[in-house]
Amino acid sequence: MPPKLGILVTEFVIMVRKAMKSANLDSFDRKLLECVRRNNLEPARSLAEKVGLSESSVLRRLRRMRLEGIIIGDIALVDPALTGGAITMHVLVQLYNDGHIRTDAFARNMARREEVVAAWNVAGDEDFVLIVQVPSMEAYDAFTREELSEQSHVRDFKTLISIRPVVDTLISRRPLRA
Amino acid sequence: MPPKLGILVTEFVIMVRKAMKSANLDSFDRKLLECVRRNNLEPARSLAEKVGLSESSVLRRLRRMRLEGIIIGDIALVDPALTGGAITMHVLVQLYNDGHIRTDAFARNMARREEVVAAWNVAGDEDFVLIVQVPSMEAYDAFTREELSEQSHVRDFKTLISIRPVVDTLISRRPLRA
DNA sequence: TATGAAATGCCATAACC
DNA sequence: GGTTATGGCATTTCATA
Numbered sequence: 001m002p003p004k005l006g007i008l009v010t011e012f013v014i015m016v017r018k019a020m021k022s023a024n025l026d027s028f029d030r031k032l033l034e035c036v037r038r039n040n041l042e043p044a045r046s047l048a049e050k051v052g053l054s055e056s057s058v059l060r061r062l063r064r065m066r067l068e069g070i071i072i073g074d075i076a077l078v079d080p081a082l083t084g085g086a087i088t089m090h091v092l093v094q095l096y097n098d099g100h101i102r103t104d105a106f107a108r109n110m111a112r113r114e115e116v117v118a119a120w121n122v123a124g125d126e127d128f129v130l131i132v133q134v135p136s137m138e139a140y141d142a143f144t145r146e147e148l149s150e151q152s153h154v155r156d157f158k159t160l161i162s163i164r165p166v167v168d169t170l171i172s173r174r175p176l177r178a
Numbered sequence: 179m180p181p182k183l184g185i186l187v188t189e190f191v192i193m194v195r196k197a198m199k200s201a202n203l204d205s206f207d208r209k210l211l212e213c214v215r216r217n218n219l220e221p222a223r224s225l226a227e228k229v230g231l232s233e234s235s236v237l238r239r240l241r242r243m244r245l246e247g248i249i250i251g252d253i254a255l256v257d258p259a260l261t262g263g264a265i266t267m268h269v270l271v272q273l274y275n276d277g278h279i280r281t282d283a284f285a286r287n288m289a290r291r292e293e294v295v296a297a298w299n300v301a302g303d304e305d306f307v308l309i310v311q312v313p314s315m316e317a318y319d320a321f322t323r324e325e326l327s328e329q330s331h332v333r334d335f336k337t338l339i340s341i342r343p344v345v346d347t348l349i350s351r352r353p354l355r356a
Numbered sequence: 357t358a359t360g361a362a363a364t365g366c367c368a369t370a371a372c373c
Numbered sequence: 374g375g376t377t378a379t380g381g382c383a384t385t386t387c388a389t390a
Contacts, residue, residue, distance in 0.1 A: 025260075034354055036254035040218070043382065054360045059383065070257050076214035077251040082203075090300060090307045092338075107344035119345035122268060122338040129268045129338055131348075160270075160300040160307055166285035167297035170309075170348040176212055221367065232375050237368060 025070070028053055032061055033071070040074050075173075083172055086135055088117075088162035093128040093148065094155040102153045103127065115143050117172055133172075203248070206231055210239055211249070218252050253351070261354055264313055266340035271306040271326065272333040280331045281305065293321050295350055304336075311350075 025033070031051040035042060044058045051058065065071045095102055103121060110119045110130060118131040134140045140159075148157045203211070209229040213220060222236045229236065243249045273280050281299060288297045288308060296309040312318045318337075326335045 030354060033254070033256050033260070037256055037351075037354070039252060040254040041252045045382080055383085056361080056385095057359060060358085063384095070260070071254045072257055073255040074217060074219045075253065075255060076211070076218040076249045077253060078211050078215055079248050079250055082211070082248065088298065090298065111345045116345050118343065118348050120266065120268065120338075120340040120343050122340050124336075124338045126338055128344070129340075130345075158302075160298075160302045160304055162298040162300050162307075165296065165298050166306070167289050167294050167308075169351045170296050171351060173215075173347045173349065176208060176215070223367080233367090234369085234376080235374055238374085241369095 025065075028057075029061055029065065029070075032058065033065070036062065036071070077171055078176070080172070083174060083176055087133065087137070087140065088165070089130075089132040089134070089140060090160040090162065091128075091130040091132055091144075091148075092126040092158045092160070093130065094125070094157065095127045096153050096155050106151075106153070109147060113143065113147060114174070115139065117174060133174075203243075206235075207239055207243065207248075210236065211243070214240065214249070255349055256354070258350070261350055261352060265311065265315070265318065266343070267308075267310040267312070267318060268338040268340065269306075269308040269310055269322075269326075270304040270336040270338070271308065272303070272335065273305045274331050274333050284329075284331070287325060291321065291325060292352070293317065295352060311352075 028051055032047060035047055035050060044055045044062075048055045048058045053061075062071070066074075093106075095106060106128065107119070107121060110116045110128070115132045115134050116130055117133050120129045121127065122129050132140065132143060134143065144157070144159070148154050206229055210225060213225055213228060222233045222240075226233045226236045231239075240249070244252075271284075273284060284306065285297070285299060288294045288306070293310045293312050294308055295311050298307045299305065300307050310318065310321060312321065322335070322337070326332050
């Protein structure tokens with residue numbers, strides 16, 4: 001398949017997906033999402049009772065939503081102690097301000113680092129907010145040296161050591177640690 | 179059951195759980211976790227091939243890890259467009275420094291707010307880092323007024339508006355929006 | 357086009373070795 | 374940990390509105 005056609009097909013698929021996705025969800029769909037969002041192993045029979053549909057309709061709707069990308073995945077949640085680093089840091093980063101090139105390059109570097117759980121490009125005094133999880137201070141030190149201190153386009157950075165999470169409705173999809 | 183006994187039983191259950199949890203996972207367990215962490219609807223037969231065990235062993239191990247709290251949940255991931263607010267803010271909060279009472283009260287307030295997706299108590303110049311998701315600037319304005327500006331124990335706060343997430347291995351467990 | 361009901365086939369469960 | 378028999382659940386097909 002020639003590249004141009006490939007791109008066209010890709011775009012078409014995306015258009016179809018969006019079109020399908022924007023097909024509004026009715027109240028049954030929303031109720032089902034509310035349920036499987038908390039527990040996706042619940043049998044269809046039980047879901048059917050809760051939402052007021054037959055078993056087959058429930059299964060049809062769930063399959064449709066999975067195909068359309070409304071349900072984007074089905075996963076087991078693993079104890080964070082096994083996944084996350086023990087120490088969480090927040091890092092505020094300022095770059096030297098010369099256009100998008102350095103911003104994009106920095107973003108790509110962050111995406112490559114295992115320690116970076118999440119990162120945002122932000123407006124204001126700072127340029128980036130990072131959430132970094134590491135098993136030890138040595139690991140954090142290595143990270144800051146390699147990605148921040150020794151990088152000439154990083155003007156400054158400020159570290160906020162997390163004492164404890166007080167709200168946490170987020171879960172990580174990072175790979176398990178050895 | 180008298181209260182004291184109830185507490186003892188509760189503590190015992192917690193002890194047992196921790197003891198069970200600390201029972202180290204072998205390489206089979208870890209491989210299984212790696213799999214179900216990405217897809218928990220994959221049949222045991224398929225998992226058995228991947229990790230090199232029989233179907234029943236796979237199912238036994240998964241059930242054990244669910245009971246022991248190593249697997250803490252099984253959920254469907256819903257398209258973030260349906261769940262999260264459109265706008266993400268990072269807020270750095272400084273409180274007036276008079277002990278733990280205000281810190282705890284603030285943490286409890288944050289836990290109550292739907293807008294607050296995550297929050298950490300941090301060391302350094304700031305006291306809290308918040309991740310706030312809102313559907314509009316009006317909603318953010320209301321949030322800051324109610325929880326920050328009008329609160330006498332908040333010394334100062336600084337808002338970083340997220341332009342775009344550049345790394346995102348986190349997913350939200352917040353309820354669906356209407 | 358989407359539903360509900362019944363037949364089929366797959367998968368988890370629980371008893372064994 | 375592996376093997377086998379059972380029960381439950383999802384899938385498919387069909388009839389219906």
